[in-house]
Amino acid sequence: MPRMLDVSDEVRAEIGDEEADRLLAGENAPGSYDCTSCRTPGDSAQERTSTVLFIGDETAVLAFAHSSCLPSQVVQVTEEQLQGAVRSISGAGVDLEPDRAAPEQAVLGVTSGLVLIAGELHPALVVEPTAPIVRPGATGAGDDFLPLLIEQGFMPLTAIESVPSVLHGWSVLLAVGQLHAVLQPSPNGGQPVAWWQAHQPLQVTEGWRAAANKHQQVLLFAAPVGSIGRQPREDLLRGALDKAAANGKLVAAALPLAGT
DSSP states (O other), X not given: OOOOEEOOHHHHHHHOHHHHHHHHHTSSXXXXXXXXXXXXXXXXXXXXXXXXXXXXXXXXXXXXEEXXXXXXXXXXXXXXXXXXXXXOOOEEEOOSSTTOOOOOXXXXXXXXXXXXETTEEEEEEEEEESSOOOOTTOOSSOOOHHHHHHHHTOEEOSSOOSOOOBOTTOXXXXXXXXXXXXXXXXXXXXXXXXXXXXXXXXXXXXXXHHHHHHHTEEEEEEOXXXXXXXXXXXXXXXXXXXXXXXXXXXXXXXXXXXEO
């Protein structure tokens, strides 16, 4: 069934006429999708849908968005961002060359909570991907999420006994009491760029915000997929963190607070 797709000239130039025509004919385009902008469901058989091509250094991912949210376009991103370290991209992989493999999609799950360390509560963010994060250019099905973060300055933990050291250049963006992004240094030395960005600002509790304003920093804990899970209470979250640390599957850093 033909799809109500918008394929811009720049997207067509990247993916080629044959691939673009297959998309428009409905051969490769999904009927339903999650909009890469607003994250709500869409249906390319029922509503105007934009094709958005994210291009990294070696791979490319074709995503879909409501035309009312985004126009069809090509977006240049770093390979690390394309591997899922910034935001979720829900779409289909497109091989720009036959020997290039599209990356597996991974979404960073972020949970906020208060963590008790040495008798004091600290605001924390716990990050866990939904799929293994593979080093750009790597072959195989390994998980390089923690090694990549350690290379950025995050420290491995075997127990949560003290506040991790500050990772300068990184920060947590809090605006109007809501969580917007985790920022990392730009590889080009310019303004910081988003390592993770909320599609919609996340609400945090009054206690979490008060602790963040008190300490002027947020502790970020990261673990590979399957290590933490979705924990409904802070005591369960702390238990999962302690277990991940004991198993050698936790890294952490203190990130300065940006905003209020």
